[in-house]
Amino acid sequence: MPMEANLESVRRRIAAACGRSGREASAVRLVAVTKNQPASSLPALCRLGVGDIAENRVQEALAKRGALAQLPVRWHMIGHLQTNKAREAVRLFDLIHSVDSIRLAGEIDAQAQRIGKLQDVLLEVHLSGEESKFGIPPAEVAAVLEDIRRLEHLRVTGLMGMAPQVRDAQQARPYFRRLRRLCDELKLQECSMGMSDDFEVAVEEGATLVRIGRALFV
Numbered sequence: 635m636p637m638e639a640n641l642e643s644v645r646r647r648i649a650a651a652c653g654r655s656g657r658e659a660s661a662v663r664l665v666a667v668t669k670n671q672p673a674s675s676l677p678a679l680c681r682l683g684v685g686d687i688a689e690n691r692v693q694e695a696l697a698k699r700g701a702l703a704q705l706p707v708r709w710h711m712i713g714h715l716q717t718n719k720a721r722e723a724v725r726l727f728d729l730i731h732s733v734d735s736i737r738l739a740g741e742i743d744a745q746a747q748r749i750g751k752l753q754d755v756l757l758e759v760h761l762s763g764e765e766s767k768f769g770i771p772p773a774e775v776a777a778v779l780e781d782i783r784r785l786e787h788l789r790v791t792g793l794m795g796m797a798p799q800v801r802d803a804q805q806a807r808p809y810f811r812r813l814r815r816l817c818d819e820l821k822l823q824e825c826s827m828g829m830s831d832d833f834e835v836a837v838e839e840g841a842t843l844v845r846i847g848r849a850l851f852v
């Protein structure tokens with residue numbers, strides 16, 4: 635079963651990267667990105683001990699979660715979130731990684747208040763020039779955080795970022811280092827960075843959440 639072997643390999647590589655950087659393996663949580671995967675692949679992941687599932691679209695998550703409501707997993711939203719989807723996102727997700735504006739944070743807060751929830755979120759930081767249209771410029775994160783911290787039904791637990799696509803994962807290192815430094819400066823615990831092509835470097839630089847899709851499923 636390839637997924638089982640893939641998962642084992644990813645876990646081994648995370649542990650090795652922790653070892654190289656003097657971190658505890660338990661400091662890094664593997665978030666399995668199941669976008670574009672059928673709902674039927676999720677129970678197997680859970681049986682193999684994956685407790686964190688990520689989707690990048692509210693509709694797709696809704697369909698999968700409906701089919702798997704009883705599974706004890708934490709659901710992560712990693713894609714761009716439109717304000718008009720905040721209501722469903724707050725119902726669905728334990729952690730929203732992609733908060734990139736005060737306006738979106740305000741809407742999430744309002745929807746969380748409606749259902750009496752404290753919504754955990756990460757602020758998405760725009761680390762690279764071209765890869766993503768979304769995210770808060772690093773220089774503005776502190777000010778945005780200060781604004782958002784006034785909201786009572788939303789809790790910012792960390793930052794999320796994406797390195798640009800590079801030929802050699804080592805080239806992603808400065809971007810990850812920058813995000814980690816921002817987390818430290820702002821005293822934020824969670825640092826969501828690293829994908830299939832670059833997660834080992836991200837772990838070496840202090841990722842606490844790695845978001846991995848293709849390496850699990852191809």
Ligand SMILES: *Cc1c(COP(=O)(O)O)cnc(C)c1O
Pocket residue numbers: 667669690712713829830831845846847848849
């Ligand atoms: C798809 C996606 C991932 C996972 O990417 P892989 O290269 O498949 O590991 C991680 N983060 C975000 C925001 C994504 O959209």
